[in-house]
Amino acid sequence: MALLKILHYPDTRLKKIAVPVTKFDRALAALVSDMAETMYAAPGIGLAATQVDVHRQVVVMDVSEERNNLLTLINARVTHKEGAQVYEEGCLSVPGIYDKVERAALVRVDYVDIKGKPCVLEASGLLAVCVQHELDHLQGKVFVEYLSPLKQGRIRTKLAKQAKANL
Ligand code: QAP
Ligand code: CO
16 A cells, blocks of 8 residues: 655646556556555545556546545546536646536446456446546546636646745
């Protein structure tokens, strides 16, 4: 078990595109376990491997109140989207920044679990937002990219100041 270092926007490594997982071995189990530990410690409700500088299609999420319902999505593909909803999002890679983003209200996702077994997830509400937010990370996309260029500039300035203060 280990806490992993989370990359902060606008780190260019957040723009890398993740490749599918092909080996369902102990190294994968260790990565998932470390990602879950890192997400719970933050605390957060979702974390994509990209955010810890591992460019493979692995996501962990837990949107439950009790924080006891870990969901691990590997090689996930959205097969259906429906409707729209606006949610105030944040991100462990963009600390202290929250803003509204419009996404699908309902998503169906094909994925495999940590053993490589095919699964299907149908999500709505917060879980649907979280799935879309995390799968964006695997494609090199951070939620602030949905905001206006003006807001993106302000966020970059604010995070640069934070980074300097943390030296
Ligand atoms: C993505 O985000 C998400 O700024 C997961 O200071 C967000 O876990 C999906 C966090 C909203 C759906 C809705 C952010 C923690 C956690 C911060 C997170 C912070 C501390 C963000
Ligand atoms: Co995020």
